[in-house]
Amino acid sequence: xxxxxxxxxxGERRDPSDIISQILLMRFAEENAMGRKRISVRSRLxxxxxxxxxxxxxxxxxxxxxxxxxxxWVVDKFIRVPRAAYEEYxxxxxxxxxxxxxxxNPPCFNxxxxxxxxxxxxxxxxxxxxxxxxxxxxxxxxNGHLKDYLGACRICQKQYKDEYYELNRExxxxxxxxxxxxxxxx
Numbered sequence: 001x002x003x004x005x006x007x008x009x010x011g012e013r014r015d016p017s018d019i020i021s022q023i024l025l026m027r028f029a030e031e032n033a034m035g036r037k038r039i040s041v042r043s044r045l046x047x048x049x050x051x052x053x054x055x056x057x058x059x060x061x062x063x064x065x066x067x068x069x070x071x072x073w074v075v076d077k078f079i080r081v082p083r084a085a086y087e088e089y090x091x092x093x094x095x096x097x098x099x100x101x102x103x104x105n106p107p108c109f110n111x112x113x114x115x116x117x118x119x120x121x122x123x124x125x126x127x128x129x130x131x132x133x134x135x136x137x138x139x140x141x142x143n144g145h146l147k148d149y150l151g152a153c154r155i156c157q158k159q160y161k162d163e164y165y166e167l168n169r170e171x172x173x174x175x176x177x178x179x180x181x182x183x184x185x186x
Contacts, residue, residue, distance in 0.1 A: 080099070086099045100116065143155075
């Protein structure tokens with residue numbers, strides 16, 4: 001039995017664009033061999049976007065992943081919306097290449113803002129735009145020392161460790177002596 005949109009539920013939504021989206025989805029739906037309505041990827045992309053008038057970004061309004069990229073169900077899995085948009089509007093993505101953004105806006109899938117590149121080009125682009133490392137760690141600690149690739153400052157860690165041992169030296173030595181005495185008794 002084909003899935004139908006309950007017309008009574010359409011009135012519950014506050015945003016009129018959602019109602020228009022649902023009507024457009026119903027209009028562009030095609031029935032597949034099992035009698036279920038199947039909506040093309042392009043139709044879903046066009047219906048579930050919000051155009052940002054300042055930047056020109058087409059922002060995905062539905063499901064998003066952890067890093068903010070839109071995700072869409074295609075055939076049998078979720079894929080990122082920029083990849084789906086690139087394939088739908090521009091063409092196939094060559095093997096081994098990633099879809100990158102000129103605008104650095106993860107929910108954006110405007111084809112004019114997308115281009116393909118390698119992972120190393122993606123990293124270089126990220127560094128050039130001041131977004132590296134991607135995890136959000138600053139490159140220097142609060143004392144101005146450079147951090148390592150894990151986001152830790154080795155100099156500050158060593159200073160803290162040295163100060164800790166200096167302040168707690170007697171207590172740590174007493175603990176070590178007590179531990180050694182226990183081993184001798186056994």
